[in-house]
Amino acid sequence: MKQEGSPAVFDGLPASAGSAAVPAMPLNSWHFLVICVAAVLVVRGLPVGLVRKAALAAVNLYFLFLFVWGLYPLAALLVLLLATYGLGELKVRCGDRIPGGVWTLVIAALWVLLFLVKDPNLASGVNPFSAHPLRLVGISYLVFRSIHYIADAECLEGRSLLTFVNYAIFFPTFLAGPIERYERFQVFHDSGDPQAPMEPLPIFHRIANGLVKKYVLADNLLAWGSLSHPPADQLAPPMLWLSVMSLLVLLYLDFSGYCDIVIGVAALMGFRLMENFNRPFLATSVQDFWTRWHISLTSIVRDYVFTPLSHFVVYHFSRRWQFPLACAVYFFAMMLIALWHNTTWGFFVFGLLHGAMLVGLQVFRRYGYPRLGRGPREFFDRSPLVAWGSRAMNYAFVSFTMLFWQYGPAESVSILGRMVGWQP
Amino acid sequence: MLQDDLQAVFRKVFEDSALVIADDMSAADIEKWDSLAHINLVVEVEKFFGARFKNAEIARLQCIGDLKKLITKYRPELA
Numbered sequence: 001m002k003q004e005g006s007p008a009v010f011d012g013l014p015a016s017a018g019s020a021a022v023p024a025m026p027l028n029s030w031h032f033l034v035i036c037v038a039a040v041l042v043v044r045g046l047p048v049g050l051v052r053k054a055a056l057a058a059v060n061l062y063f064l065f066l067f068v069w070g071l072y073p074l075a076a077l078l079v080l081l082l083a084t085y086g087l088g089e090l091k092v093r094c095g096d097r098i099p100g101g102v103w104t105l106v107i108a109a110l111w112v113l114l115f116l117v118k119d120p121n122l123a124s125g126v127n128p129f130s131a132h133p134l135r136l137v138g139i140s141y142l143v144f145r146s147i148h149y150i151a152d153a154e155c156l157e158g159r160s161l162l163t164f165v166n167y168a169i170f171f172p173t174f175l176a177g178p179i180e181r182y183e184r185f186q187v188f189h190d191s192g193d194p195q196a197p198m199e200p201l202p203i204f205h206r207i208a209n210g211l212v213k214k215y216v217l218a219d220n221l222l223a224w225g226s227l228s229h230p231p232a233d234q235l236a237p238p239m240l241w242l243s244v245m246s247l248l249v250l251l252y253l254d255f256s257g258y259c260d261i262v263i264g265v266a267a268l269m270g271f272r273l274m275e276n277f278n279r280p281f282l283a284t285s286v287q288d289f290w291t292r293w294h295i296s297l298t299s300i301v302r303d304y305v306f307t308p309l310s311h312f313v314v315y316h317f318s319r320r321w322q323f324p325l326a327c328a329v330y331f332f333a334m335m336l337i338a339l340w341h342n343t344t345w346g347f348f349v350f351g352l353l354h355g356a357m358l359v360g361l362q363v364f365r366r367y368g369y370p371r372l373g374r375g376p377r378e379f380f381d382r383s384p385l386v387a388w389g390s391r392a393m394n395y396a397f398v399s400f401t402m403l404f405w406q407y408g409p410a411e412s413v414s415i416l417g418r419m420v421g422w423q424p
Numbered sequence: 425m426l427q428d429d430l431q432a433v434f435r436k437v438f439e440d441s442a443l444v445i446a447d448d449m450s451a452a453d454i455e456k457w458d459s460l461a462h463i464n465l466v467v468e469v470e471k472f473f474g475a476r477f478k479n480a481e482i483a484r485l486q487c488i489g490d491l492k493k494l495i496t497k498y499r500p501e502l503a
Binding site: 306311 | 458459463464466467470478479480481484
């Protein structure tokens with residue numbers, strides 16, 4: 001596991017997209033604006049067909065080369081893209097002649113690859129990226145698209161190498177998603193839909209909102225919200241509370257602002273991307289929260305981890321074992337989401353806490369809720385007091401546990417202690 | 425026929441003998457329809473109709489109409 005205290009807090013967000021090895025290009029730069037204008041002109045101006053696809057590929061590759069340079073990362077990217085497309089075609093053409101277990105192993109191998117690339121120190125004895133770290137911006141999102149493409153290949157219409165390459169490295173989503181699905185992308189990419197008339201004003205409005213959320217609000221306040229400036233030990237308890245409780249809102253402004261920009265840019269090009277947020281602060285439980293926050297990530301984990309594993313469990317095990325094993329699957333999926341952000345002890349504890357809460361919720365629904373009387377159940381289901389209380393408690397829970405993102409467990413507990421006036 | 429059989433499966437899974445299903449209904453319309461209930465429903469449907477769905481097909485189910493289409497893909501005589 002990596003040490004805490006690194007810039008890991010915002011991993012996966014555009015703020016960390018530019019590492020020391022690659023130049024960062026903010027989405028509010030002239031350079032990005034020029035690329036966007038070129039892309040919109042290409043997609044809107046050229047007739048649907050091979051030339052337009054090739055021109056879009058050229059724009060995507062230009063953007064990619066700004067972040068990925070050098071023989072090793074480019075070769076790794078090429079191998080990943082070709083292997084994904086090739087395996088997808090193999091799956092479609094061979095059908096049931098290749099046992100389903102083989103594809104399960106391929107998907108599992110991609111998950112392992114993802115973790116080994118992201119953290120070269122993980123399992124360093126057997127990790128090939130320990131000796132040769134692979135710095136490839138957006139690798140998580142590339143691997144997620146590969147997992148989706150291979151897993152669903154037989155259901156995907158309009159498969160072609162050029163469409164797949166444009167899907168995998170589509171420049172608005174290349175750095176940090178949303179993790180679009182191939183079939184949605186392919187419709188806009190291959191059909192005449194991008195030529196449909198657009199209403200630019202709402203789109204520009206959304207992009208402007210995104211710029212304000214990310215570059216005016218979040219970028220100026222995140223350091224304070226994450227207790228890095230000023231540091232936590234210099235803050236009085238009331239300011240600690242304010243700082244800790246504002247982090248979730250600031251992270252939302254940062255990431256949803258970024259999403260507004262890239263979804264808006266894609267919309268100008270005629271691509272309707274999936275939404276990544278759905279009013280997360282209205283979530284009444286941890287389970288509800290993860291269906292509203294970073295939706296494209298959680299839906300990937302749901303569709304390619306939770307669903308196949310729980311389907312296997314429910315189909316093959318007796319009723320007695322189904323519930324405990326399904327809870328274990330819930331817990332595993334939550335740990336995967338947590339550790340995908342970063343393989344630190346802080347994220348491990350974050351995953352433990354959220355996984356435990358998720359399992360606790362399942363246990364309550366199964367054993368606790370049915371035993372409540374009719375009156376308490378109706379109060380529980382319909383009272384606005386319970387609903388808003390649940391929202392407040394869920395917000396507080398997520399905010400407290402997010403402390404573990406940046407600090408190790410010991411430091412986080414110390415900060416939480418100081419918040420309630422307890423000095424260890 | 426398919427409507428009645430599927431409705432019976434829904435009533436069993438969601439333990440609601442008054443539940444009436446429609447093609448455009450989705451998880452948002454049935455309170456207990458969460459991720460785990462979805463899997464329980466799929467497995468009950470598979471066992472009742474004698475089909476085995478692929479994961480990619482399960483992931484694409486958006487509403488009850490989609491589920492009906494999937495069932496008739498494996499059991500065309502029910503269409």
